[in-house]
Amino acid sequence: GAGVSQSPRYKVAKRGQDVALRCDPISGHVSLFWYQQALGQGPEFLTYFQNEAQLDKSGLPSDRFFAERPEGSVSTLKIQRTQQEDSAVYLCASSLVGGPYEQYFGPGTRLTVT
């Protein structure tokens, strides 16, 4: 079946613009995760949904970052008033169940803030 898909794959934003990044998880996967990956680093956790409930948002770096998954399927990560330090690859992952289980990643969205 289809894997996790993300769009857009690349996004260039001027500093101060708002951006919205989309994630389509694997069909039937209950859990959805967002990670941020800086150049040369491993991914870092941002937030976690189980169905439509956002159960953990402790990794969101500031209140400019907001994520939603209103129907328990597609998720959107929104960044308001983008700053240069927001430049990174944003990865989405999904998992069949919650808890310490296998997570499957999408290709990521590379955000560049100029």
Added chain:
Amino acid sequence: GQQLNQSPQSMFIQEGEDVSMNCTSSSIFNTWLWYKQDPGEGPVLLIALYKAGELTSNGRLTAQFGITRKDSFLNISASIPSDVGIYFCAGFTPINTDKLIFGTGTRLQVFP
């Protein structure tokens, strides 16, 4: 945030050689996942480990969950050019069962 330490940081090997890399932490983990990431792509899951001492294979790849629960190892046998990429270990601690913590990565280069 917390990251796992991986070694070596990078490896340059000849095609056909075996490869070993490891991942260590000062904290106990109850699940280990190994991923491979190619440039411009997301991490691809290679192997999942759920019990201390567990040894699991996937083709030419073998991974082990260390018995202290603070480390994990990945071996690749008879390397081929398409093994090139960055290998990440990742895991869950007993406290944070939804927050996958990633290692610093091992960059593998294979020469024909």
